[in-house]
Amino acid sequence: MGIAAVVIVGLAAILGVWLMITYNAFVRRRVAVRNGYSGIDVQLKRRYDLIPNLVETVKGYAGHERETLDAVVKARQAGIDASTAEQQMQAENMITGALRKLFALSEAYPDLKASQNFLELQEAISETEDQIAAARRIYNANVADYNQGIEQFPGVLVAGWFSFAKEPFFEMQEAERAVPSVEL
Numbered sequence: 001m002g003i004a005a006v007v008i009v010g011l012a013a014i015l016g017v018w019l020m021i022t023y024n025a026f027v028r029r030r031v032a033v034r035n036g037y038s039g040i041d042v043q044l045k046r047r048y049d050l051i052p053n054l055v056e057t058v059k060g061y062a063g064h065e066r067e068t069l070d071a072v073v074k075a076r077q078a079g080i081d082a083s084t085a086e087q088q089m090q091a092e093n094m095i096t097g098a099l100r101k102l103f104a105l106s107e108a109y110p111d112l113k114a115s116q117n118f119l120e121l122q123e124a125i126s127e128t129e130d131q132i133a134a135a136r137r138i139y140n141a142n143v144a145d146y147n148q149g150i151e152q153f154p155g156v157l158v159a160g161w162f163s164f165a166k167e168p169f170f171e172m173q174e175a176e177r178a179v180p181s182v183e184l
Helices: 003-062 067-082 085-108 112-115 117-151 155-161
Strands: none
Touching: 003 067, 003 085, 003 117, 003 155, 067 085, 067 117, 067 155, 085 112, 085 117, 112 117
8 A cells, every 4th residue: 555545545535525515516506596496486476466456456447358367367377386497487478478468458447547456556566576577687697607517517527427407597588578568
């Protein structure tokens, strides 16, 4: 057992420490991604709670706009039922589009536009949308950091050995990026 054995043991120890540090870094990044998603989830649940009140308010003024109201309710249920991040993203894009149409109704119904309850609900949903956007930014930053670590060498080796998979970004559809033309 000479110098060669000591060198081999030393290299194995260095490799083991590096492996442990890299593995723990991936775990920390994955936890940050999941924490970021939970921040989005909290805001989405808040929005889900506001939507039935908004639909009921609009029904009182524009009950014959059944298609629009049904689209909002259906999109909300799709969001609640989503079991994966991808399904959640699709549902949230549907909700955003349906809410835009619902808010656009206020232009056709002056009494609805003047309703204090409608205005308060619209403000609450607007605030929630801002909080969802902030939570998305945090989540997407964490996903970018995590995915970058998975793709870079030598982290790609550790990620492959321990089955760390890339996470999806929470992205908006082009229709959601458009500025609505609703004036209140």
